[in-house]
Amino acid sequence: MKGLLWFRHDLRLADNPALVALSRRCDQALMVYVIDPEWFRPAHFQSRHLGRFREEFLYQSLRALERELKKRKQRLVVKVGNPLQVIPDLCKKHGIDLLAVTDHPGVYERQQVAYLSRTLGCEVSVSESFSLFLRSQFTFDKTTFPQTFSQFRKHVEKQNILPCIPISAPESLPKHIDERRDIWGGQEFVYDLTPYHGGEDSGMVQLNQFFWKTQGLKNYKETRNGLDGWQFSSRLSAWLANGSISPRIVAAELDNYEYRHGRSDSTESMYAELLWREYFQWMMHYHGASMFAFEGIKNKRPLTTYYCQNYKAWEQGTTEYPIVNACMRQLNQTGYMSNRGRQIVASCLVNELGVDWRFGAAYFEQQLIDFDVATNYGNWQYLAGVGADPRGQRHFNLEKQTEIYDPDGTFVEKWANSKSSESLLKY
Structure with missing residues (x-):
């Protein structure tokens, strides 16, 4: 039996049910990742879907995945094109019997799978591993999905809904099917992502560092609102976003930590952040396109619009608000901004500058190394x-x-003295 595994937001071997399902049923397989040229073109609200920081992180992640597949005598075939053309063409060319793919709550991602399920002349197997929980663990629909995080968390706790146990990577993989790979990336990347580095192994190293070596988890509740510095938070979001590690692996490691050291305010805060991520994934699943609408899921029109001068000042970090400028320059020069910083600059764009929130969301989508569609929107x-x-x-x-999170002004001073962000906005 011939199979094709379409990697999307699951760039790993461990805890990858789609990979396991394909390995059990097929004796030959293609392992494919598709680069969509639309990611690099200006989209709605003046921003691209994929900016340079996340592009480089993705490139590193794919290279790491390729190395792991080679150890199991497989290979990663990277194609450039519209996935809805590339995948059917490959299936037809190689006589594929089974397409395996991981589900994702994104509207576009779900539409892709639905289209292929209707039109492909082979079986389409969809696995769940991007979230802690399975769809079958909930009985919600769009009208009954909890309107607040607190309601969602109470439901999870009351019903004793537990994260799925992560599964191991398969020991062996089906024989690879020969297919030409397209050339993409690598030569023109100029940004230093250090200490970020894409890939499953790097994600697991960061998990181990934060939980065990540096004991960052021990003080997480006290440090998680910091504006700068590597160890004030787990920094796992980038690896979670492209699926180099799964949230179930993080939850399992958190259980292991609590077993050894006991539950604490910090471990509870860490799990709460995983639940926040989970809440937004299921919100996207149930509300779909409403997550991108001006009125939002509440169907409430904000009193904002588009002011070009205000938006550009915000984007470039040249507003009249030093804390906002520092956060935006940090984002433009590193591809990262703390959770607290994201709340500060979002509030400023909407409330002080009166700009439609979707411009900010789209800019974050372009700039953030850890962009996740559900969490961001x-x-x-x-x-x-x-x-x-x-x-x-x-x-x-x-x-x-500013008084609370940068009382001595070191964060603002650091980024105020950094080079202008404007040059980094031009690709």
Whole structure:
């Protein structure tokens, strides 16, 4: 039996049910990743889907995946084109009997799988591993899905819904099917992502470092709102976003940590962050395209619009608010911004500058090394008052935020003295 595994947001071998299912049923297989040229073209709201930081991180992740597949006498075939043309062409060319793919809550991603399920002349097997829980563990629909995170968390705890146990990587893989690979990336990358490095092994190293070697988890509750520095948070979001590690592996390691050291405020905070991620994944699953709508899932129109001058100042870090400028320059020069920083700049764009939240969400999509569609758009709706915030809207006092999170001004000073962000915005 011939199979094709279409890697998307699951760039790993461990805890990959789609890979296991294909390995059990097929004796020959293609392992494919498709680069869509549309990712690199300007989209809605003046930003691209894929910026240079995440592109380089993706390239590193694919190279790492290729190395792991080679150890098992397989290879990764990277293709450039529209996936809805590339995948059917490969299936037809090689007489594929089974297409295996991992489910994803993104609207575009689900539409792709639905289209292929209808039109391909072979079996399509869809596995779940991008979230902690399975669809079968919930009985929600769009109208009954919890409107707030607190309601979601209470439901999970009351019903004793537990994360799925991660599965091991298969010991052997089907024989590879020869196929030409397209050339992409590698030569023109100029950004230093250090200490980020894409790939499953690197993600597991970071997990081990944060949980065990540096004991970052021990003080997570106290440090997680820091604006700068590597160890104030787990920094696992980039590897989770492209699936180099799974949230179930992180949850299992957290259980292991609590077994050895006991439960604490910090471990509970860490699990709460995993649940926040989970909440947004299922919100995207149930609400779909409403996650991108101006009115949000609440169907409530904000009193904002598009002011070109205000937006450009925000984007380039040249507003009248030093804390916002520092955060935006950090983002533009590193591809990363802390969770606290993201809340601060989002509140500023919507409330102080009066700009449509979707411009900010789209810019984050382009710039962030750890962009995740559900988490990004869920958080932006939350801050804009059209999402899951029970208070209606979050308006941060920027002076107070500065006093609390940068009391001695070191963060603002560091990024105020950095080179201008404007040159880094031009690709």
